Amino acid sequence: xxxxxxxxxxxxxxxxxxxxxxxxxxxxxxxxxxxxxxxxxxxxxxxxxxxxxxxxxxxxxxxxxxxxxxxxxxxxxxxxxxxxxxxxxxxxxxxxxxxxxxxxxxxxxxxxxxxxxxxxxxxxx
Numbered sequence: 001x002x003x004x005x006x007x008x009x010x011x012x013x014x015x016x017x018x019x020x021x022x023x024x025x026x027x028x029x030x031x032x033x034x035x036x037x038x039x040x041x042x043x044x045x046x047x048x049x050x051x052x053x054x055x056x057x058x059x060x061x062x063x064x065x066x067x068x069x070x071x072x073x074x075x076x077x078x079x080x081x082x083x084x085x086x087x088x089x090x091x092x093x094x095x096x097x098x099x100x101x102x103x104x105x106x107x108x109x110x111x112x113x114x115x116x117x118x119x120x121x122x123x124x125x
Contacts, residue, residue: 004029010067011060014076016108018067023096026064030057065092070107071100 003025007018037050066076072095082092103110 001025001029007060007064008057011063014063014066015070016067017071017100017105017111018064019071019100019111020068020097022111023064023068026060030061065096068096070105071111072096072098073101073105073107 003022006022007026034050034053037053041047041050062079065079065082069076069078074095078095079092081088084091100110100112
């Protein structure tokens with residue numbers, strides 16, 4: 001759940017890189033919330049909550065996808081390939097599942113080498 005909120009805090013950030021865990025955990029939590037809202041909408045007979053949630057996470061989803069593509073060494077414009085039926089979605093799935101470029105690339109430092117704010121401080125033992 002932590003990754004979901006990390007992405008929401010960076011909702012307007014399209015620069016830098018995103019780890020696989022950040023991208024996929026955000027996608028997993030978003031999908032679970034979306035499915036729960038769809039079920040609730042079906043019971044209530046309206047689609048307002050699902051539509052509102054979809055609109056609310058559109059920009060953070062795009063941002064984390066662009067940052068994930070940056071981590072694999074690709075430009076964020078590759079996210080547009082997802083609009084192509086089948087081939088585009090499969091290609092985007094493969095790109096986002098790949099491991100990031102080790103070390104620094106033109107989009108910034110490797111996010112695996114940057115400690116998270118919630119990680120405990122290292123100790124000398």
